Amino acid sequence: DADVTQTPRNRITKTGKRIMLECSQTKGHDRMYWYRQDPGLGLRLIYYSFDVKDINKGEISDGYSVSRQAQAKFSLSLESAIPNQTALYFCATSDLTSGRPREQFFGPGTRLTVL
């Protein structure tokens, strides 16, 4: 079973619609992240959460909101989708080991198309 799951895997929606992308993890990590990936731009951080009560904006948070419902669940919402939010979205998790950050584990991604 996958440690980090994302639903849906693919979604096509229309401009102005509200959409939610969900992420669940069984790794027991307390840190969770949402990224978007566009061709040639690498991964850009949208929001991150270090625990249920700690949510932070990343470099491109405008137009997005998040909810950390539980340690294992972190959802991303687009309140009113627009075409330039068409991208591949990844959820990731991590923890600290010996005070150092360790790798982030990525979910399989959600391909979102906004028409």
Place this chain on the structure above:
Amino acid sequence: QKEVEQNSGPLSVPEGAIASLNCTYSDRGSQSFFWYRQYSGKSPELIMFIYSNGDKEDGRFTAQLNKASQYVSLLIRDSQPSDSATYLCAVNPAGNTGKLIFGQGTTLQVKP
């Protein structure tokens, strides 16, 4: 200036050659450095991480870090066609122990 910069490529090498991928970063206080491999349409997976100046080897992969020059590289020896992918450099900035800043990635093509 971007915080983490990579040449987008594509970098093309023949099978069996050494592929050299480079990354520079702007935050001099950065402490941890990661290389991820991403196949087309798939999620990134970690190949190497490095914290200290110098070289770190793992099989055919060597990560090199030079903090004075703010430069990190990944060498892939005996390159195989299966190494063809996009390689993402990621840096943990100073003062934030959980956040990673990613470069745009370098596409590597290994030709048989």
